[in-house]
Amino acid sequence: MINLIRGMVNKFHLVLHFSLLLFHSCYAIDNSSTITPTQTITDSQTLTSFGRVFTLGFFSPPNSTHRYVGIWYEFDPRRTIVWVANRDNPLKDSSGTLRIAGDGNLVISDGRGVVFWTTNLSSIATPNNSVAELLDTGNLVFRRVNDDSRVVWQSFDHPTHTLIPGMKIGGSRVTGEKIELTSWKSESDPSTGIFTAGLELLDDNNNPQLVVQRNGSKFRLWRSGPWNNVVFIGIAEMSSAEAFYLIHEDENMYITFKDTYVRNARFVLDHHGAFLGKQWDLDPQPNDWYEFWSSQSHTCDTYGLCGPFGSCIPSDSPICSCLPGFRPKFEGEWRKGNWSGGCVRITELECQNSSSDTDDGFIKLGSMKVPDYASLSFAIETEVCEMICLKNCLCLAYSYDSGIGCMTWGESLVDMQNFTRSGKDLYVRLARSDIDLALKNNTDPALKDNTDTAPKKNQDTAPKHNTSHGLSKNARLEILIIAVLLGTLAISICTKLFWKWLAKQRGKVASSVQEETPDDPDQVKVFKFQELATATNNFRAANMLGQGGFGQVYK
Structure with a gap:
């Protein structure tokens, strides 16, 4: 009987010992920010950054049983996801693990050992000397042990649908490789969606623009306008996005943002194609994310809504109107609210008429979102930009920004909007008769800056800043x-x-x-030998001051 009791006690101690080991292992993982080659994260375990800002673990989206590995905010009880590893290859059950495999890669596999995701690094010099760490920035880095600088892979180089501070989107000028956001398919499906948000370079200059478009096509939903080294000039009230800044790395160019302007902020590309800025509300209630900026805050933000040579004015009804000197291309459709056909010129340009003896002029439209597809060239002032456009008969419009230079357009002017504030001055090329007519009517709010150029009696009827063009x-x-x-x-x-x-x-x-020689200041005084001998007492040594490389010197 005593032996039986002793045996039961020993078994209890053994079970307790293994239970404590298992508990310690789970506790160590859940309170650690790293994964070593000897550690594994199971479906029920998480990894938390050192400052407890972000958490990594398995999750299922709303109304879904599929399992994904993702990163979310530690302070958010709703687990708002900012990054997904296996977005296109979910696990069907809870048998998944995240670990460092024998080949040195970080992998997600199921209970049968089937790999669902991997960092896919071709070669790891010392796989047993690697560690994965979740940083307080939300970046999952794969690096060498005891060497923070030897990062071989990081999640920030593979964003999904969310941009957080320090994460970047952009690409390489040389290889064409891009880092961009891609939307989820739906709220419950994080797999690759149909919309992307990325950086587009303009004429190989350092003035890119953000573009949201359908994945794999040129169909655009929204664009930011060019970057002028401070702001994107096509975003109204740009102060909401002043945290953006540009990064140059050799032949690579990226845009990122810092949350010094908006704390606890993120930008997300939703499954509808809207690019949204969101901030965590720190008040006790409602303790949720609120939207502080949207690429689709108004219907006018829709790309090319008013068609070629049409401009969108949010305060007007209807919101679309043709530029001065233009009329709707399809009058019937325009009246129905279908503005996609855009506008056409009332009068052809004089520049394109070889028999004309006069030049065209430019009419100034203020506070404009400049058109898409600008050609950029160096210019130090608006007047230089004007001459660049004027000497090119194919130039339809120009605009100037000190941080960008000269922007000109030689094709259809698309995706324009009249802002209440901000925006740029856009100078549109018109025949002189259309300039006179536009200034006479002067009903377009974009023409408010042209009031001082209206025709005056016995004066040239072209705008004041274009009077030389009418000669x-x-x-x-x-x-x-x-x-x-x-x-x-x-x-x-x-x-x-x-x-x-x-x-x-x-x-x-x-x-x-x-x-002594005032009459000839350039003439050198010449002495006779007898005069020199008398002055030096026949070159006596007592009168010698010294001797140098050019002979003896006497007083």
Whole structure:
């Protein structure tokens, strides 16, 4: 009996020992930020960053039984997901594990050992010396043990549908490789959706724009307008996104954001194609995410809503109108609210009419979201940009920004909007008759800055900033020739006066040194030998001051 009791006690101690080991193992994982080659995260375990900001683990979306490995905010009880590892290959049950495999890769596998996701690194020099760590930034990094700088893989290089501070989207100029956001298919399906948000380079310059479009197509939903080194100029009230900044790394260019402007913020591309800025409400109630910015805050934000040469005005009804000098291409459809056909010119440009003796002009539209597909060129001021466009008959419009330079357009002007504030001045090329008509009517809010260029009695009827463009071509040529001649004459006169002044200054210096020869300041005094002998007492040694490389010197 005693032996039986002793045996039961020993078994109890053994079970207790293994239970404590198992508990310690689970506790160590749930309170650790790293995974080593000897550790495994099971479906019920999580990994938490050192500062308890983010958590990594298995989850199921709403109304779904599929299992994914994702990263979410530790403070959010709803587990808002910011990154998904196996988004296109979910597990069907809870047998999954996350571990460092024998080949050195970080893998997700099921109970049968089938791999559902891997970091897919071709070669790991020392697989047993690797560690995966979840940082307080939300970045899952795969690196060497005791060497934070040797990161071989990181989740920030493989974003899903959310952009968090420090994460970047962009790409390579050379390889064309892109890092972009891709929407979920639905709220309950994190697999690759049909919308992407990425960075588009313009003319190989350093002024990209953000673009939301259908995955694998050129169908656009929204764009930010070009980056001018401070803001995206196509976003109204850009202060809501001032946290963005550009990163250059060799031939790569990325955009990212820091949450110094908006704390606990994230940008997410939802399954409808809307790019949203959200912030965690720190008040006790409601303790939830609220939307502080949206790419689709108004119908006018829809890409190309008003068609070519049409502009969207949020405060108007209807919201679409043709640019000054243009009319709807399809009048019937336009009246029905189908504006996709856009607008066409009332009068063809004079530049394209070889028999015309006059030039076109430009009409200024203020506070505009500039059109898409701009060509960029260097210019230091608006006037230079104007001349660049004017000398090119195919140039339809121009705009200038000090952080971008000259923007010109040679094709249809699409995706324009009239902002209440912000925006840029857009100068649209028109025939002179259409400029006169537009300024006479002056009902377009974008024309508010042209009020001082309205036609005046006995004056040229072209806008004030375009009066030179209304002169005949022969007259402009004559003015150019006269200007060149006058300039040449002025330069010649200035050059002659300068040399005369310079010669006079030299004369003053010479006369102060050799006052005994005022009539010829450039002539060196010549002494006779007898004069020198008398002055030095026949070159006596007592009169010698010294001796150098050029001979003896006497006083």
